[in-house]
Amino acid sequence: MSEPPVRGAGRAEERAEAAMSEAETAGRAEAGARELLEIRGLQVVFDGFRAIDGVDLTVRQGELRFLIGPNGAGKTTLIDVITGLTRPSAGSVRFAGTELVGRKEHRIVRLGIGRTFQTSVVFEELTVVENLDLAATFRRPLWALLRRRRGVSDTVAEALETVGLTDLAERPAGVLSHGQRQWLEIGMLIAQRPRLLLLDEPVAGMSRQERERTGELLTTIAEDHTVVVVEHDMEFLRRYASQVTVLHEGRVLVEGDVAQVRADPRVQEVYLGRTAEEAA
Amino acid sequence: MSERVRGYALFATVALLLLVVAPLALPAFRLDELAKYLCLAIAALGIGLAWGQGGMLTLGQGVFFGLGGYAMGMYLKLHDAGGDLPDFMVWSGVERLPALWQPFGNPVVALAAVVLVPVAVAVLLGALVFRRRVRGAYFAILSQALAAAFVILLVGQQGLTGGTNGLTNFYDFFGRDPEAESTQRTMYFVVAGVLGVLYLLARQLVGSRFGRLLVAVRDGEDRVRFLGYDPALVKTVTFAISAGMAGLAGALFVPVVGIISPSLLGVVPSLELVVAVAVGGRYALAGAILGAVVMNYAKTSFSEEWAGGWLYLQGALFILVMTLAPKGAVGLYQQARDALARRRGASAAAVEKPGVAVKEEVPA
Structure with missing residues (x-):
């Protein structure tokens, strides 16, 4: 309904610009500037509470975007809307030109959007390799799944390698530690071969070492994927983020690179300032 | 690999027992009863799935x-x-054969309907129920209500279904006398064969990627959606397969026992079968079969000795299994086997290389 004034003006310009550059640079490496995800005028209301109140957000192909904000800012809700878990009351979410609002969760995945959850959910009874294999084969028709899995497919082996779980491949996922589960989830995400990855607080509850490994993993993945990360952890953000969007009370407060965002007084007021105080 | 070999060895042993030993050792009357249990085991296999x-x-x-x-x-x-x-229609004063009955005069149509009608009903139900994300206890209650309604329908339509008496007094089963010992013997082999084939097919299904997907749906339906699968479709397909198995079981039951009536398929028999699967071990297909055969055998023997006592025993057994051994008899067996292997492995490792046994520990 009410567009945040900060973003409203620049939006149309930016879009026109993007469209132009797209026409000009078709085929060139610069095509990375194409908009992959476009969220416009998004609103989510839960029992009268505006969890998201007019958010506009654009994620370009190849970008690594961090979504931050204090509790209740609407970060996870935003991811839930993109992935079809929550229906917005207004607005649109377009992915590579396709409207996502109103589509079922598995259909959205089939369009090429994968996500993880704050509390990782892996299938404990299945082995690590079976978890990954399941993630890798969803594009096949159901009848093609009636055959037994023979060996490990390249996609799965690659995902195992990337997340460093090759040694645990044949163990049931139930025995994994919290950090390993998160990596398995990320591995499953990679095995899905999505065009857009949404990670919801991937380092929450992790040890320092695990955070570092996750950060490295994230950097590797971001090389050839478009990634959106919801994160709470400021230290992690400083080290691994490039583009940051700050959400506050269901609106986009600021958008820019890490230095810009950290320097912004409004951000310091609602978010960084408080953290800095806490840290001091 | 050895797990698989052991599985086949066990299957071969059971097949030998059922196809050679039982027909030689059991009197005709008991063999006939075993055929009945095996029919129920086919339906139980579907429940296990x-x-x-x-x-x-x-x-x-x-x-x-x-x-x-x-x-x-x-x-x-x-x-x-x-x-x-048919005789009961005459007694009920029906004058013309109802349209519903017409196609069933053809044996091919009737035999196809044995599987296709249950599958069609299950697909319809699944499409309605699973798509709306009805699950857990709500699904269980719904399915039970359906059984109750079905019985009421059957009993109420005396002229169409034979009412409470159901359909019985069959004189000719594909050119044979259904009561004759030779027919009963043949039927026993048919039932055992069908059970064996369905068991192998179900095992194949469970071992396939679809089987892994099914377990994933069981343990995290919402997560499966975000892997790009439609859980409703997976569940509908599985439910339809289990319904087809139950339909086949019911059809085989008719020549074996000589009757099909509402009291054989209402809420109580449906529940008894679920209890049997739980006691045998629901997570293993073999457990479902074992449970159905053993529980029905126990029911018959017990009722011969102490009519009415079985209900109490069955209830007690169910409570015990649910609280103490939720994986049933097969689960207990696996637990014992693992404990034994662990003890043996630990002592062997202690003798050879001390400390190696803890290498299994996951590195942090």
């Missing part, structure tokens, strides 16, 4: 069992009547 693997607690499997049984019974009745009306 839907409930144990897929997490769909289906308390109304009797509906599908009944649909298969009635399809078979209707054909036999029409065949016996030889162009006239």
